Amino acid sequence: MRDVIVEDAQITLAVFCRSGIWRVMINDQFYGDYVRKDWALQSALDRAHELRSSGRRAQVKLTDHRTNSVSVIDESP
Numbered sequence: 001m002r003d004v005i006v007e008d009a010q011i012t013l014a015v016f017c018r019s020g021i022w023r024v025m026i027n028d029q030f031y032g033d034y035v036r037k038d039w040a041l042q043s044a045l046d047r048a049h050e051l052r053s054s055g056r057r058a059q060v061k062l063t064d065h066r067t068n069s070v071s072v073i074d075e076s077p
Contacts, residue, residue: 011051013044015073016063045074 014025015037022040024031026047034040041062048058060074 008057010057010059011048013048013058013060014063015040015044015060017065041073048074 011027013031014028016023016025017037020035022034022037024034024040024044024047031047032040032043034043041060044060048060051058058074059072061070062073063070
């Protein structure tokens with residue numbers, strides 16, 4: 001039963017900027033660093049699409065480094 005719960009858990013891909021470098025994290029684990037925001041965001045969106053294609057639930061969140069506000073950019077239906 002535990003495996004079913006893990007499989008159904010939503011995966012969160014977080015995109016944020018720190019010291020001019022855009023970082024992508026998957027469930028609080030490092031995924032990649034990028035020098036441009038659009039590269040980081042596209043990487044997260046692509047990975048979320050791959051996860052959904054394999055039956056997983058995924059959500060992409062973008063943190064605005066100026067206001068520290070978080071926006072959900074892309075979410076599983």
